[in-house]
Amino acid sequence: MRAPSRPDLSGPPSASPGSSPAPATPALAVRGLRKSYGGREVVRGLSLTAERGRLTAVLGPNGAGKTTTIECCEGLRRPDAGAIEVLGRDRAARGSDAALRERVGVMLQDCGLPMAPKAGAVLAHLARLHARPLDPAALLERLGLAEVARTSVRRLSGGQRQRLALAGAIVGRPELVFLDEPSAGLDPQSRLAVWDLLRELRAGGTSLVLTTHLMTEAEELADHVVIIDGGQVIAEGTPAQLTGGARVRIGLDRAPAAEVAGLAAALRAALARAGRADLEVHAVAEGVEVAPDGQIDAGTLAAVSTAVAEAGHPGAHVAVHRRTLEDTFLDLTGRALREGTSA
Numbered sequence: 473m474r475a476p477s478r479p480d481l482s483g484p485p486s487a488s489p490g491s492s493p494a495p496a497t498p499a500l501a502v503r504g505l506r507k508s509y510g511g512r513e514v515v516r517g518l519s520l521t522a523e524r525g526r527l528t529a530v531l532g533p534n535g536a537g538k539t540t541t542i543e544c545c546e547g548l549r550r551p552d553a554g555a556i557e558v559l560g561r562d563r564a565a566r567g568s569d570a571a572l573r574e575r576v577g578v579m580l581q582d583c584g585l586p587m588a589p590k591a592g593a594v595l596a597h598l599a600r601l602h603a604r605p606l607d608p609a610a611l612l613e614r615l616g617l618a619e620v621a622r623t624s625v626r627r628l629s630g631g632q633r634q635r636l637a638l639a640g641a642i643v644g645r646p647e648l649v650f651l652d653e654p655s656a657g658l659d660p661q662s663r664l665a666v667w668d669l670l671r672e673l674r675a676g677g678t679s680l681v682l683t684t685h686l687m688t689e690a691e692e693l694a695d696h697v698v699i700i701d702g703g704q705v706i707a708e709g710t711p712a713q714l715t716g717g718a719r720v721r722i723g724l725d726r727a728p729a730a731e732v733a734g735l736a737a738a739l740r741a742a743l744a745r746a747g748r749a750d751l752e753v754h755a756v757a758e759g760v761e762v763a764p765d766g767q768i769d770a771g772t773l774a775a776v777s778t779a780v781a782e783a784g785h786p787g788a789h790v791a792v793h794r795r796t797l798e799d800t801f802l803d804l805t806g807r808a809l810r811e812g813t814s815a
């Protein structure tokens with residue numbers, strides 16, 4: 473199999489090695505954004521910042537207001553209130569659309585491409601609109617689309633259209649790219665190819681802001697994660713900050729709450745006797761967690777294992793557990809299905 477050719481994804485002119493230092497303003501700054509549809513406010517005073525050269529992932533349940541927020545930032549929707557600065561420019565200022573067109577790439581949720589022309593022609597056309605575009609043929613090849621270059625957009629599969637929309641968003645070598653659910657509906661191979669491409673763009677200095685429902689996508693790619701619910705930011709940080717450190721989990725299968733509480737108390741006592749009162753012990757569903765303030769080193773693991781043995785629960789199993797972003801997301805946004813916003 474021929475290795476896909478690799479388009480030069482080196483970043484925008486401002487990020488090239490040897491050029492002037494990156495500007496101090498963030499790639500995107502949103503302050504107090506508000507937007508209503510038919511009297512229902514779906515974005516309610518939202519503020520977020522995306523730093524330059526970083527990948528910022530915006531997460532949230534269906535209807536949380538992610539697309540509305542991103543479309544306001546892209547200039548596709550007019551906010552009711554609030555301020556949006558894109559690459560240091562006030563989005564609402566006269567002439568900002570024209571000034572930002574060359575510097576900002578947009579991949580829409582519903583692909584936003586014309587249906588009749590052939591895939592290759594669409595990308596070549598988009599490339600011609602830019603001063604220093606990527607090579608469209610290499611980009612098609614890189615995204616596994618070379619074989620459908622002569623197929624009309626209408627006849628592409630959903631995943632192929634999705635990848636073509638991504639190619640269209642980046643072909644102009646933008647400084648900032650907005651991607652609304654870039655890997656929705658992609659098969660695992662295509663998703664990995666898209667992730668590789670996004671990593672490479674970021675390494676080349678491009679700023680990326682994406683929405684996603686894939687927690688693994690945010691965990692794999694994002695420098696900064698913003699969680700939105702009910703039209704507001706409810707948490708943000710690096711994936712590691714949001715998930716917290718690793719814990720030692722002592723599992724008790726199908727144990728009643730009283731037994732779990734008893735184990736937690738016995739562990740606290742045993743750890744205190746061993747001089748490890750610094751270790752926090754929490755009862756969780758079907759077990760107990762011990763959360764060290766930092767990494768789990770061998771001494772900590774040994775102290776916990778000894779304490780478990782002393783506590784005398786023969787059915788207990790000990791494992792190191794790392795919380796995922798999905799755990800945090802569900803803790804913050806709940807497990808119930810959503811219909812619209814909670815406004």
Ligand SMILES: Nc1ncnc2c1ncn2[C@@H]1O[C@H](COP(=O)(O)OP(=O)(O)OP(=O)(O)O)[C@@H](O)[C@H]1O
Pocket residue numbers: 509510514532533534535536537538539540541811812813
């Ligand atoms: N043009 C519109 N007219 C009326 N209501 C709208 C419009 N666009 C979005 N909404 C409503 O605004 C709310 C927020 O929608 P939005 O698409 O911004 O959410 P989202 O977080 O992107 O959701 P999803 O994850 O499902 O894509 C939803 O309740 C949606 O039904």
